[in-house]
Amino acid sequence: MSGWLHSGPIPQPWPPDLYQVTITRPAPDFTTVDGYHYAEFARDAAIHVTEAGLAIQVKVIRLADGKVLYDLQSGLSLPADSW
Numbered sequence: 001m002s003g004w005l006h007s008g009p010i011p012q013p014w015p016p017d018l019y020q021v022t023i024t025r026p027a028p029d030f031t032t033v034d035g036y037h038y039a040e041f042a043r044d045a046a047i048h049v050t051e052a053g054l055a056i057q058v059k060v061i062r063l064a065d066g067k068v069l070y071d072l073q074s075g076l077s078l079p080a081d082s083w
Helices: 039-051
Strands: 019-024 031-036 057-062 067-071
Touching (some): 031 039, 039 067
Antiparallel strands (some): 057 067
C-alpha cells in the first residue's frame, strides 16, 4: 500500500475550455472572465447578458486561434455556425 498517495494527478472530469467570455459591468462591479467548452453556451451567455443590459462590454474569444466572435462595443456578432 505504500505509494498510494503518489499515484499521479487526478484526471480532470470537465472538458477543456474552448471559449472565453469576458463581461465588464459598470462601477462598482468589475470584469469577470468565464470559460466554456461549448460554443452554444458561450454564445448564449454573451447574448443574454447583453439583452439584460447588465454589461458595458461583452467579448467572446475562441481560444484555439484567438478569434473574436462577439464584441458588444464594436457591434461584432458572428453567426452561430461560425463559432
